[in-house]
Amino acid sequence: MSDNGPSSSAPDGQSRGAEASPGPRLASQGVDVTVPARIVSSSTVYRGAIFSVEDRRIALTGADGHETMIRRQVVRHCPSVVMLVHDEATDRYILEREYRAGSDTFAYGLPAGLMDAGESVEHCALRELREETGVVPDSADDMRFESAGDCYSSEGMTDELVHILVLHLRAWHEAGRDFDPDEYVDSSWVDWPTLCASPIRESNAVIALQHEMIRRLRRT
Template identity: 60%
Template sequence: MFNHDKNEQLRHRLDRSLDKSSDGIDMDVPAEVVSSTTVYTGRIFHVDDMTIALTDKKGGKHEISRQVLRHAPCVVMLVHDMSTDRYLVEREYRAGSDMFAYGLPAGLMDEGEDILDAALRELAEETGVVPDRHTMGVDYVGDFYSSEGMTDELAHIMVLHLGPFTREARHFDPDEHVESAWIPWSDLAATRITASNSMIAIQHEALRRLIARNSDKDKPTLFS
């Protein structure tokens, strides 16, 4: 309750400050979808062409046009082997950046799938790593939109601190080609990773390691 009240107070202070630069749009009134037409449908996503009405503080309506890429939610995970203090890194071709990019295990969630179940499924499919769920620690970093101005893709980001794990055969989609390797933290921190969701997980872990080092702790707190 305390944290909720504190967050609400912060939001109200922030909103009052922002209101001073308002051009008249009432941002306490939800946006209204006037029309929405699907203009493209692909295997992974579809695109909606939308007209949206915003309400000003006198009740007037102001229409804006947006195209929104509709995308399934995804999971992104930084995987930490606590026994060796190494991290799992991947490399695969990314069409958006036209690079064979370094990154972290990630993938799309199936409809109705639990977040952690999706993460462990993707981890096994891409890398063959199957953790012992009873000894595994999970730091839920947060839920972040990949690019909220143009897509509704929501990334569920976490750090997995593994105890014992087993290996199984990897299972890729026909057009999926992924390499993976365990590397020390120093190498991961020095690697150029361009995916923002991956960097959120890495920065979260960098902060945890810094706090642990400063408090003379060498292992993360585990949450089963």
């Protein structure tokens, strides 16, 4: 695995980017997947503080050239960052726990947050890390980012793109934390075995852990 994350594989074992003739098709409902879908209409049916919901009518082109209409609801959500933070001096990692409404539990996870408009991925990661934990790298030379991939949370229902990172810190200091008014996060430094034994169920955090696991295995 490179620092750019895992590469997807086609069913025949060829990498997705490789030039290869397609294998036999398993099934088809007559939609021409080489023709881009066309959004016929889209209306916002819900708007909240973090996301909105759009009701869309979409035209898919059939093999005979005729269009078929489908209807989908899309959760519109700004991009976000999830990061696994590693203190190289002590070989420890930041583990967080906070209430998550979707799973209705105090879930274990990693530092994460929403990107502001025009904000770079790395700037967002460092901002969220300071706001949630107070951890600030001493300098640009005292940190190293690895990308574990950019993944859609659930591309069948939302446009949220999550940037998954591993941040290695050589030296850092502690600054004041800055939570949102309704944000409550418990964080601590743990060793690698404790982190791996933690019941983390959030998919993007799992990807970050697997990326780091491969790095550690290659080091041994």
